[in-house]
């Protein structure tokens with residue numbers, strides 16, 4: 001099989017799109033392809049030396065005349081420079097704007113013909129897509145890419161509804177590395193958090209943006225904790241943190257809610273958890289749900305975006321309407337109170353992660369897209 005030289009651009013900070021882009025790069029590198037990450041800082045999951053992986057930092061000129069530092073132009077120049085020097089076959093960019101638009105500019109600056117693959121992750125469509133000042137740029141980024149993928153069927157449908165691009169968009173699901181995300185013995189961690197054996201552990205992981213509705217997580221947990229001994233692990237940080245802390249105090253849950261802030265080794269936290277709550281009002285995929293499921297943690301999620309494609313209602317978890325705290329807490333209790341249901345959902349969660357979202361197959365799907373463009 002031909003080995004490719006691929007440039008990857010993503011948001012390198014904590015976030016599902018950066019995680020997926022980095023894991024994809026690592027897996028392609030393991031298969032012998034040469035991967036060049038081009039971004040403003042080193043992607044956070046690229047935390048050691050990897051064979052076949054290179055990193056090129058985009059430096060932005062802070063010259064005082066510029067009211068706004070010209071990051072997009074600097075990125076496009078860097079993409080073109082790396083593509084020419086390293087003889088890249090293609091650029092795989094994550095997010096339509098600015099990354100796809102920068103790649104299109106880079107392609108025009110390049111001495112060689114490079115292909116552009118764009119993956120849509122959600123925020124670029126479900127949030128920015130509603131901003132009329134950006135719709136044309138998003139459409140341009142999609143239509144001028146050589147191939148476009150979206151991380152769920154729901155996101156692809158929404159992209160056609162909101163942006164109406166004249167372009168075929170293929171669904172390529174997200175995946176996780178199941179060599180890392182698997183249940184391990186983390187009893188010591190449970191003891192460290194002083195979680196008793198009879199207490200159920202509920203976990204929520206997000207960037208605490210309003211769209212994640214972390215307050216609904218706390219309200220649902222309050223109902224669960226009123227009828228069974230339970231602890232809530234809140235993982236992540238973001239704009240809603242202050243208001244969430246206030247709500248925890250108001251509901252008298254200080255002893256039961258553990259704020260963990262941003263964490264890296266999530267597989268250990270999932271390994272001590274019994275249930276995940278992901279109650280967002282927008283979620284194109286819900287990578288954290290898949291991570292938890294791979295570790296055998298069933299999920300109660302909301303009926304939005306791609307979540308029902310990840311959580312199979314009544315099979316590996318439950319789907320509820322956004323904001324319906326009564327239904328969310330009663331569904332959570334149905335899983336937590338019944339050992340058989342919990343075991344069944346847990347087993348099915350692992351099977352779903354290993355089959356529908358099988359990493360090897362999904363990486364091959366991306367490779368097929370690359371080869372189709374280059375042949």
Ligand code: GMT
Pocket residue numbers: 014015016017018020121122123126151174207209211282283284285286287288305
């Ligand atoms: O959820 C976020 O706010 C972060 C955002 C990102 O850019 O990483 O996540 C989006 O992409 C992830 C990876 O494809 C998806 O798992 C998330 O569902 C999606 N977030 C939203 O659609 C809100």
